[in-house]
Amino acid sequence: MDIETIKKMLPGEAIPAFDEYLKNNPDDDEAYLMRGLKHWAAGHRSLAINDYLKAISINPESRATQALEAANSILDFYNKDLYNP
Template sequence: MRFYLPSRDKIKKLFKNMEEIKRLISENKLEEAIRLLDAYLTEQPRSDEAWFLLGKAHYKLGNVRLALNSYLQAIEINPESPAQAAYDMAIKVLDFYNKDMYNH
């Protein structure tokens, strides 16, 4: 099996893109962040950080199912990813609201 190592310029570009994505998420420009993350993941599908950020953006938009799927992708790549805590929290929130629905 051959491993592909990106060039120094490509690494710089990917790092810059990731910083831009984080900025967009912090500014709640979530659709734009998702668009960039989709493009990023096309080139770097094994980036647990990108999958985690995609989940975060989807969660902030209320797309919980898409967020959970993205978190699971990140966890599959890296079990130590912060996506694990985000996934656990999202599940707890869903459980809380689902139980609350039955109490009305």
């Protein structure tokens, strides 16, 4: 199965398909990025970040750097109004 077909799948189907794809294409940084995005959509935050980091280790110019920055920004958000003193 090619990466473009997998991108169109829902996270529950796409993640195992990306797993299989990456067995045969372990140096495809775009596939790690896309699997990370599917993990993020499924609520698997740590798995998504691990995939972004793997994509960046393969290609430091990868779009995964932007995804990682966005993920960190979301995770670092602090709203003091949500806490009672």
